[in-house]
Amino acid sequence: MPAYDNMPAMELYQPVQVEDALALASRLADRGWLLGGGQDTYGWIKDRAKRPEALIDLNGIESMRGIRETSDGIEIGALVTLTEIGSNPLIRERYELLAKAASAVASPQIRNVGTIAGNVSQDVRCWYYRRGLDCYRAGGNLCYADTPEAQNREHALFNASRCVAVTPSDTGPALVALEAQMVINREGSQRVVSAEDFFVGPAINITSTTVMEPDEILTAVRIPAKWANAEYFYEKVADRNVWDFALVSMAAVMRTEGGNIQESRLVCGAVECTPRRLRSVEQAIQGQPRNQATADMVAGMASEGAQPLTHNHFKMPLMDSLVERVLTA
Amino acid sequence: MTPKLTRRRFIKSVIFFGAAASSGAGFYLASAAAQRPAGGVERLVSLNVNGRTRRVDVTPQETLAHTLRYKLGLTGTKIGCNRGECGACTVTIDDVTNYACSTLTHSVKGRQVVTVEGLRAADGTLHAVQQAFIDELSPQCGFCTPGQIMSAVALLKTNPRPTRDEARQALSGNLCRCGAYDHYLNGVMRASGQLS
Numbered sequence: 001m002p003a004y005d006n007m008p009a010m011e012l013y014q015p016v017q018v019e020d021a022l023a024l025a026s027r028l029a030d031r032g033w034l035l036g037g038g039q040d041t042y043g044w045i046k047d048r049a050k051r052p053e054a055l056i057d058l059n060g061i062e063s064m065r066g067i068r069e070t071s072d073g074i075e076i077g078a079l080v081t082l083t084e085i086g087s088n089p090l091i092r093e094r095y096e097l098l099a100k101a102a103s104a105v106a107s108p109q110i111r112n113v114g115t116i117a118g119n120v121s122q123d124v125r126c127w128y129y130r131r132g133l134d135c136y137r138a139g140g141n142l143c144y145a146d147t148p149e150a151q152n153r154e155h156a157l158f159n160a161s162r163c164v165a166v167t168p169s170d171t172g173p174a175l176v177a178l179e180a181q182m183v184i185n186r187e188g189s190q191r192v193v194s195a196e197d198f199f200v201g202p203a204i205n206i207t208s209t210t211v212m213e214p215d216e217i218l219t220a221v222r223i224p225a226k227w228a229n230a231e232y233f234y235e236k237v238a239d240r241n242v243w244d245f246a247l248v249s250m251a252a253v254m255r256t257e258g259g260n261i262q263e264s265r266l267v268c269g270a271v272e273c274t275p276r277r278l279r280s281v282e283q284a285i286q287g288q289p290r291n292q293a294t295a296d297m298v299a300g301m302a303s304e305g306a307q308p309l310t311h312n313h314f315k316m317p318l319m320d321s322l323v324e325r326v327l328t329a
Numbered sequence: 330m331t332p333k334l335t336r337r338r339f340i341k342s343v344i345f346f347g348a349a350a351s352s353g354a355g356f357y358l359a360s361a362a363a364q365r366p367a368g369g370v371e372r373l374v375s376l377n378v379n380g381r382t383r384r385v386d387v388t389p390q391e392t393l394a395h396t397l398r399y400k401l402g403l404t405g406t407k408i409g410c411n412r413g414e415c416g417a418c419t420v421t422i423d424d425v426t427n428y429a430c431s432t433l434t435h436s437v438k439g440r441q442v443v444t445v446e447g448l449r450a451a452d453g454t455l456h457a458v459q460q461a462f463i464d465e466l467s468p469q470c471g472f473c474t475p476g477q478i479m480s481a482v483a484l485l486k487t488n489p490r491p492t493r494d495e496a497r498q499a500l501s502g503n504l505c506r507c508g509a510y511d512h513y514l515n516g517v518m519r520a521s522g523q524l525s
Contacts, residue, residue, distance in 0.1 A: 005395070005408070006390075006391075007390040010390045011369040011389060012369045012389030012390065012433070014370055038431060038433065039413055042392070042430075046412070107416070108501060110502065112426060113427060241501070242502060243414060
């Protein structure tokens with residue numbers, strides 16, 4: 001497939017009020033494309049793999065910027081960049097897990113423009129899909145990544161349903177761990193869904209990784225006070241420290257009392273289409289001290305039930321090792 | 330003094346006449362856009378590039394790298410991958426580094442764009458980073474150098490005396506296929522007065 005330098009002709013709208021953006025999103029629906037930082041936009045369009053008729057550039061909407069303290073935690077505007085999240089004093093003080101995750105994304109230049117909403121809404125990185133092949137996710141009836149000769153080193157271990165792509169988001173697992181709430185608007189109404197329910201797998205919707213409908217806009221992310229200043233662990237394992245997407249990432253928060261873990265949330269990225277909560281591990285370590293003995297007790301539990309493809313078996317010990325690090329770091 | 334015909338001047342003149350004749354892709358894009366319904370952005374925009382206001386006709390889907398190189402003749406900004414994966418097109422927008430290949434020109438209206446051409450002083454004195462990169466022989470082939478310079482300039486603006494590790498972080502979004510990374514870091518250290 002040829003690659004192009006220029007994007008084909010499109011209309012560009014630059015609304016400055018969220019109401020105008022919602023009206024545009026509603027009118028254009030599938031023919032429109034919401035533009036934040038644009039880092040998961042231009043590649044699709046330059047490659048002619050996706051062909052929106054109009055871009056709705058949200059960057060002029062001031063009400064979707066800024067980090068505010070609320071009665072229960074903080075609210076992060078959808079357009080807040082990953083650089084801002086990584087350097088914001090409030091987030092670094094109370095939710096350093098999220099600051100770490102945001103700082104692990106791509107490269108400095110991409111973090112300078114990439115937004116929190118874009119990071120959780122970005123499409124999967126399966127190269128067969130991104131090359132414009134007519135796979136299941138693109139509306140076809142074949143998965144090119146799940147064949148004996150396919151290159152699927154980065155693909156899913158769990159809950160694949162026709163499509164075997166994984167969530168590419170680094171902040172997604174952190175937001176699920178922190179029990180974040182996603183504020184989604186459409187013309188005339190608003191709904192708030194938990195980060196855990198925001199992400200959907202291919203069994204539910206094979207063409208979208210989130211619950212968002214084409215006429216909806218994610219306007220803010222709320223982080224409740226519940227996990228403020230909690231013990232946390234974050235690690236992203238990738239081939240390179242810059243640009244690359246996670247092979248496996250781990251975001252964990254926990255509360256300990258008298259040396260024992262009272263409550264914890266462990267969430268893995270890049271092992272299935274959504275951030276994966278390790279519920280069995282969370283239950284097993286409850287009431288246990290955060291040490292090597294507990295790590296040994298739950299060894300192998302994280303990767304239980306994995307259905308590896310030809311080239312991604314290595315993700316199983318990687319998951320288990322990351323759980324060990326959560327408990328011994 | 331008669332102007333010499335240098336490679337740079339030759340390329341610039343080709344770009345100028347090419348733009349004047351609306352040749353090739355530019356003409357195709359312009360005619361296709363003309364058939365579309367109104368309601369979107371105004372195509373004739375004022376851009377602030379290197380401290381000057383430039384009036385330019387910009388299609389809605391045009392990237393800043395394209396505008397800089399092919400409409401304003403600022404070919405110091407290189408296009409490597411054109412996908413935000415190499416850093417050769419790095420420019421600063423309001424003092425923050427951006428990939429010009431992955432920025433819509435229409436999104437920089439009213440903002441200050443600085444390219445590598447805008448760094449030297451009016452009297453021709455090079456920016457401290459440019460001079461330090463020369464002194465440290467930082468570039469090898471030179472293709473990624475404008476991007477490396479812009480990242481280093483943006484770093485020194487917010488952090489005038491970075492550690493080597495901070496410099497490494499700041500330049501981590503710029504690939505160098507010659508592998509001259511350590512030489513660039515030496516250059517940043519020299520530009521910040523920490524290496525003599």
